[in-house]
Amino acid sequence: MTFAARLAALLTALLLAFPAAAQTGDIARGFQRFLETDIWPAAKARGVPRPIFDAAFKGVKPNLKLPDLQLPGDAAKVEENNFQAEFQSPSAYFNESAVAGLAARGRGLMATHRAVLSRIEAKTGVPAAIIVAIWGRESGFGAAKIPHNAFEVLATKAYLARRKEMFREELLAALDIVADGHLKVSEMRSSWAGALGQPQFMPSKFLAFAVDQDGDGRRDIWNSVPDTLASIGHYLQKAGWVAGRDWGFEANVPDSVSCAVEGPDKGRPIRDFVSAGVTRVSGRPFPANEVGATGHLMMPAGRNGPAFIATPNFYTLKVYNNSDLYALFIGHVADRMAGGGAFKGGWVQVEGMTRGDVARMQEKLVGRGYDVGGADGLPGFKTRRSIGDYEASAGLSPTCWPSRDLAARLK
Template identity: 65%
Template sequence: MKKRLAALCLALMAVTAPALAAPKPEIEAGFRRFLEAEIWPEARANGVSRATFDAAFRGVEPNLSLPDLQLPGQKPKVEEVNRQAEFQSPAAYFDEKKIAGVVAKGRALLQANGALLQRIERETGVPGPIVLAVWGRESGYGAAKIPYNAFEVLGTKAYLSRRKDMFRAELIAALKIVQEGHLKVSDMKSSWAGALGQPQFMPSKFRALAVDEDGDGRPDIWNSVPDTLASIAHYLQMSGWQRGRPWGYEARFPAGVSCTGEGPDRPRPIADFAKAGVARASGRGFPDAELKRPGHLLMPAGRLGPAFVATPNFYVIKEYNNSDLYALFIGHVADRIAGGGGFDARWPGASGLTRGDVSRLQERLQKQGYDVGGTDGLAGFKTRRSIGQAEEKLGLPATCWPTPALAKKLG
């Protein structure tokens, strides 16, 4: 009897268990075939020599510990836990001790590099504190260790990630960086996402946007502070930075201004915000020069945290890293490097939902006809305002923030 029950359990497990990923030796063999049959011909067509290609991949194996991989035989799924800081709890991301350290170092560097940053601002329109904030966030002003083999990361992601085409292009760009003599293979270290150097440029961004500011004949984002700072500013300039405008303002929004109006696709003159009773948290009025210019409602934690009137420059910062929290961190730290203070409102703690929970909430909203911007488990502005619309439809106060209570109601 026990044997029959055991056999029945095994049979049920075989039916209900998800398909297992291919064994590691199979993945490694497929990786080598992929490199030889697909990447080498494309690299050769882009001027990469066989010697460079072989040196780049000597001893390289796929790194299966990297996030956002889609292994052969494995069903697509959203990870339950979000490993990228920019999409986790706002309260953790804006930890005051961490921010204070970045600000203090940034203020010292603003003094030490004042003339250089002023020159860069004249060239690009991007203020020095913004440039310093990006540098501080990306690599701790050049002090952070960047441990990964770039060819291991980019090769793995070109073969196994959900965005294979993007990483394939970045892999070819990385090979060209070595071929063109910018770095040796042994010096090609990257983040887990394949980003390089002190400003953490993806390889294609380095080739397109890196600047030789120190005049030595080559852009060097690994060892040259002038090149690093100018390259960051050039990146933002080419992304559309509007000279002379701030990134935005922390503000207090009356109850009559709904959080469902958030988003870069819903601009309005800043004067309209003022007429609706929106006031800067600092107590100062909006600058006269800004009143006729477009602004955007921004509530990264819905009604539960600080709120902002953002300018188009906020969304330029998002071109560097497509996260509201990242762009807000850069703007806030830049303001404080320039002498400003902390946030007026407090950030909420963790929502109590995992990334997988938010993805399932998005799926339910999407089925009801809401545009959530994708079911990736990340509460971007389309998800936030859709939540607010659903809350209003249910007769609830609109918070525009994912909560266990709303997930249960929509369940």
């Protein structure tokens, strides 16, 4: 390449980079204005001292590498990614060696902390195994490193995320945590989403549900195992956990029972499912105390994976993390701690679709009058059953799962 050509290429690169650099500078200036003119007055009104505010944001800049941001001027759109477990074979989410290892370690920790867990279970009604399974999933029983500056994460998302109002409230709650003396500014580390401590509570959830179980005067979900376990139990109790009920049961669901009748709003007595031919994969009958109680069909991969009769407690687990696979993972690990085995039903590998693909399919279903729960690209229960209803109306065998063939048919 000649000198002239190299110079031209360099100038072109500089010109292309200039708008991005200018935008970054604009974002940084707008971010500082946002902190000073919006967050500070709100924090001051909540009693946060100015020195704490200044310490929290000293050197903090917007972190544009965080996911789910919408930069100024960018059109709102669903990201074209395929990283969530919902878009891959869920079998990877339930990797047998990982599940077995987590359950084995959880059993040991349940024995170690049996006394405190018994007190928590008696007070909250939440089984010890469920509490320990969440502890293991969220932070590897407290061993996981929490890498991010919580104020950087929450402030960036309060300024640039799609759910700005939610993160604004979480940012103010984080300032309250420091102002109330729970942690120093330097100790406020979080996940990329702003979650804190061993149970990975968002700041507002810490303020609402954290418990001082060890009696030292602090609600310490960072270093205290009793506080961590009690806080998880209290969270689930307040979210509606029904004492004495299981979370659910893996089931055989005949084709005569449509996969489109799943969901928390489609509950019916479990005996009705039994009358329709649904059985437990274990071969045992449903427990006597469950047969007359409400159950819900739950098929997280449609006909491409195991099926379950879930109780309302399954949906309480989703309050902790709004994912069918997350709630199923917690329930399954808890069962494994109690001696249960692997799922009987297998996960069928389906040709992957991106989140953007699913969002476009949802938009087409909405246009046809179906309630998919929002075109967010996530195949939740409303999307799954809408797909099943559409498939049935089109004379297809319902799968209740997005596919490229179905997307082509909807065009």
